[in-house]
């Protein structure tokens with residue numbers, strides 16, 4: 001788990017490393033754009049300095065009797081034109097470069113997030129906050145180059161105007177430059193503080209987002225309406241919004257006060273400068289052109305400073321956000337994994353040896369010394385009370401987590417010594433909390449084995465075996481019907497062809513079809529594959545599953561004990577261990593947990609007769 005406090009203290013090294021990463025990413029995705037931006041920046045910075053010098057020269061020439069100004073006026077017009085046109089071109093280049101860098105950064109971010117082979121990171125709220133900020137950072141990668149170009153622009157125009165001002169008055173130059181130091185320091189402190197506020201309120205935003213999604217979620221809508229809890233949830237969401245707003249308002253006020261003081265300081269500096277220039281012109285030590293140049297230079301220095309300060313401050317804040325991107329893309333994988341090797345076809349079986357597991361050091365033990373063998377070619381059923389740890393055991397088998405103690409062997413090889421992708425390639429599963437993808441029916445099945453997406457015969461075969469083929473063929477566009485209505489506009493709403501909504505049981509059959517299309521795998525895991533089905537469908541599905549499990553290695557979890565009774569081996573998980581195991585008859589004879597649960601269920605059915 002990552003500590004929130006550790007993340008707030010982002011030092012210079014972290015920021016430098018974030019800047020280097022952002023620049024190299026932007027350079028790789030749009031080198032032409034970066035070069036173009038630098039050229040535009042230099043030209044944009046030079047234009048106002050050139051305009052000021054040309055204006056001074058024109059005014060001074062006009063004061064002499066034979067002052068020819070045509071050439072200068074032409075130059076002035078050209079500089080004005082450049083000053084007007086360059087910002088537009090610069091904006092275009094910035095947008096293009098930003099988009100390209102954003103695409104590259106986002107792609108890389110999601111690829112790196114996939115590198116987390118297990119589930120732990122996705123259960124860590126701090127990592128989730130980082131991931132959200134990282135997505136924001138990825139979208140604005142190019143802005144860092146903008147920030148740097150902005151700073152360069154500020155420095156160049158400053159250099160131009162400071163040089164001009166130095167010629168007129170070194171003392172005035174020193175005053176203007178010195179006045180800029182507190183502004184720069186204050187802006188940097190403010191941007192650091194703003195990034196810290198943003199990080200602090202991230203969990204509040206996450207909660208607010210959760211309530212907002214709940215209030216608009218079609219699945220939640222039925223309960224929310226029936227229980228009348230909409231206003232209650234809305235109040236919670238608004239409380240979070242107000243809390244976040246209050247933190248941001250405090251920050252805004254702090255900025256307002258600081259920036260007010262800084263503006264007053266710069267007004268005093270310009271006023272003093274203007275007073276000095278007018279007095280000097282009266283005394284004859286400055287020409288009219290010099291006064292014009294002086295006014296332009298003081299304005300130019302202050303504008304340059306403002307550009308520099310705001311670019312540095314915004315680049316600083318973006319770097320703080322981008323450092324989350326860097327942290328996510330460089331995060332160590334949650335599970336150590338080997339890159340080379342394969343999981344060979346299962347020939348003997350899977351063995352759990354003294355497996356202990358808890359979700360973290362603060363959680364109680366879920367498994368405390370499980371010993372179990374799933375022999376190759378046999379069907380094993382796992383039963384136990386709610387919360388006994390059955391689904392957890394399955395997640396360990398798929399290596400979503402590693403056992404805290406003990407080991408799991410695939411034909412004698414520790415799962416930790418097999419690349420996770422190679423292991424998962426050998427497993428198919430229907431999970432208790434299976435996904436319903438907002439995609440077409442064909443895609444919902446084909447995602448189980450991507451090559452099957454282009455093979456309608458395989459999709460149909462899996463659907464037939466899962467007992468969902470008839471339902472799918474009767475859809476308006478058959479297997480190509482979208483199983484969602486979220487992508488449609490108001491105009492398409494009444495048109496069933498644009499998408500349909502399936503029932504819970506139908507979705508469950510689709511999940512089963514998705515697992516079945518992944519045929520030929522070495523291990524089939526079925527975690528409550530029929531819990532949402534009607535009795536007839538349940539019977540039919542279990543008959544098909546039984547046929548499928550014959551001579552195959554499978555692990556079935558079900559609370560319907562009638563469905564597990566003909567497994568080759570039934571294991572009862574109780575108090576974190578396998579309390580008893582054997583075939584149905586042996587367990588009934590032993591008269592332990594299984595026999596008690598089985599009789600309880602059977603009695604329920606008999607009473608109804």
Ligand SMILES: Nc1ncnc2c1ncn2[C@@H]1O[C@H](COP(=O)(O)OP(=O)(O)OP(=O)(O)O)[C@@H](O)[C@H]1O
Nearest residue numbers: 123359363366384385386387388389390391392393
């Ligand atoms: N991600 C998690 N983080 C922390 N604890 C968890 C997590 N998932 C499950 N648990 C806890 O682990 C225990 C076992 O849960 P598990 O889902 O494995 O039980 P189960 O036997 O499959 O239950 P059921 O029959 O209700 O599906 C429960 O106490 C649960 O609260």
